Amino acid sequence: MRRAVGIGGLRRKEAERQALSRKGNELAQREIQKLQEQISLMKDNLEDFVREHQKDIRNNPVFRVQVQRMCQLIGVDPLASRKGYMAELLGVGDFYCELGIQIIDICVATRSMNGGLMDLDELRQRLIRRRLKGSEPVVEDDIRRAINQLKPLRGGYRIVTFGKRKMVQSVAREMNSDQSTMLTLAEYTSKFNIEDVRVAFGWDEDRIHSCIDDMLRSGIIWIDSYNDAHPEYWVPAFFSQLSGGNSGNRG
Amino acid sequence: MTSQAPATADTTTASFQFPEIYSFPPFFTRQPNEATWKEQRRQWCDLILAYYRHNRLFSMSLAEAVTEPPFANRQIHRALRVDVLREIVDELAKQGHASWTGARNSKDSCLVFWRKPEVWASMIHQWANDRGMLNTVLTLFELASGDDTVGQEFHGLDSTTLRKALDVLQSQGKAQLFVGTSDEDLGVKFFT
Numbered sequence: 001m002r003r004a005v006g007i008g009g010l011r012r013k014e015a016e017r018q019a020l021s022r023k024g025n026e027l028a029q030r031e032i033q034k035l036q037e038q039i040s041l042m043k044d045n046l047e048d049f050v051r052e053h054q055k056d057i058r059n060n061p062v063f064r065v066q067v068q069r070m071c072q073l074i075g076v077d078p079l080a081s082r083k084g085y086m087a088e089l090l091g092v093g094d095f096y097c098e099l100g101i102q103i104i105d106i107c108v109a110t111r112s113m114n115g116g117l118m119d120l121d122e123l124r125q126r127l128i129r130r131r132l133k134g135s136e137p138v139v140e141d142d143i144r145r146a147i148n149q150l151k152p153l154r155g156g157y158r159i160v161t162f163g164k165r166k167m168v169q170s171v172a173r174e175m176n177s178d179q180s181t182m183l184t185l186a187e188y189t190s191k192f193n194i195e196d197v198r199v200a201f202g203w204d205e206d207r208i209h210s211c212i213d214d215m216l217r218s219g220i221i222w223i224d225s226y227n228d229a230h231p232e233y234w235v236p237a238f239f240s241q242l243s244g245g246n247s248g249n250r251g
Numbered sequence: 252m253t254s255q256a257p258a259t260a261d262t263t264t265a266s267f268q269f270p271e272i273y274s275f276p277p278f279f280t281r282q283p284n285e286a287t288w289k290e291q292r293r294q295w296c297d298l299i300l301a302y303y304r305h306n307r308l309f310s311m312s313l314a315e316a317v318t319e320p321p322f323a324n325r326q327i328h329r330a331l332r333v334d335v336l337r338e339i340v341d342e343l344a345k346q347g348h349a350s351w352t353g354a355r356n357s358k359d360s361c362l363v364f365w366r367k368p369e370v371w372a373s374m375i376h377q378w379a380n381d382r383g384m385l386n387t388v389l390t391l392f393e394l395a396s397g398d399d400t401v402g403q404e405f406h407g408l409d410s411t412t413l414r415k416a417l418d419v420l421q422s423q424g425k426a427q428l429f430v431g432t433s434d435e436d437l438g439v440k441f442f443t
Binding site: 224 | 287
């Protein structure tokens with residue numbers, strides 16, 4: 001009866017382990033190679049597909065989103081480099097660049113109104129209104145991608161959520177957690193007051209006032225002093241589709 | 252929100268379309284943040300000029316004005332305070348779109364120029380020229396309410412604003428005013 005004991009046994013065990021491991025690696029490597037070949041083939045096919053359907057990709061946002069997801073799954077990021085072949089292929093390099101510029105424009109124009117916080121869908125609607133008739137339609141996914149491309153900019157463009165509300169924030173200074181917390185109170189009614197904050201979170205007066213002052217200063221909230229004793233604070237970004245830049249009628 | 256009124260030939264009978272911000276309660280509170288206030292004030296100025304133009308209103312008595320649209324929005328139970336309206340009118344005055352009337356420094360009433368006196372002036376002079384009315388004397392009454400001016404934009408123009416427009420023409424040497432026994436007797440002669 002042979003038992004794997006003693007130094008010899010241990011050495012044998014080690015050798016077996018290594019042999020198995022090598023075999024395992026070989027197998028794995030063969031599989032990986034096969035996989036790589038398959039992926040390469042898929043990439044080629046995807047390229048052909050994209051080239052053929054360029055027009056549809058530009059004009060049909062649902063289709064575009066699906067193609068982009070496929071690209072991501074296969075590990076191809078069409079927007080990895082501005083001059084990347086995929087971006088050119090998809091014909092979307094310009095599209096996202098243009099969208100990014102329009103987003104910046106809209107955010108800057110409305111900043112004095114909403115403090116740099118805007119509802120994502122409102123942004124989408126403004127973009128559609130602003131773009132020329134016949135140009136490609138814009139969906140939420142497009143905005144996300146365009147904003148992602150804006151990340152390196154100092155502007156600080158990012159998407160933040162408050163409960164069910166998706167917002168685009170376009171100021172460099174991040175909201176601190178007290179501010180974000182307070183804003184969640186306004187999720188449904190677009191407003192809150194001091195009593196609401198005290199009841200919901202139990203903060204002391206100083207903390208509440210300090211946070212409100214910060215938000216007033218950054219323009220994220222407006223004050224409603226209809227009732228002087230109990231002012232209310234409204235979030236313009238939550239108040240459905242406040243327009244920030246009506247052109248005047250001047251003679 | 253009021254829905255878009257269909258286009259009609261006579262815009263004064265179509266209902267005025269208020270901007271979205273008109274339903275935003277804080278719009279009626281003077282914002283403490285200066286940058287926000289500037290934006291708010293700008294929107295009030297735009298709204299006043301648009302509303303006054305649409306309804307062909309020419310003057311404002313502040314105390315009365317804050318009890319009605321556009322300064323009071325009954326639907327949301329909010330109204331602008333007189334002192335805030337005063338700040339807004341000051342801004343309009345700075346832009347040449349309003350001028351304070353009444354006692355000095357009282358700032359209780361004003362004229363609103365949704366069309367500046369200079370623009371009225373050139374419209375009136377153009378009409379006079381086109382109609383061959385140069386070198387004839389017209390009364391202000393005829394100018395504002397006469398048959399000859401029916402259909403002209405300045406027909407029905409409020410007398411103080413009309414007077415201001417004619418003053419502009421006079422200073423440009425394009426008209427001469429003649430004082431009569433009453434305002435209705437004021438006469439004007441146009442030159443090229």
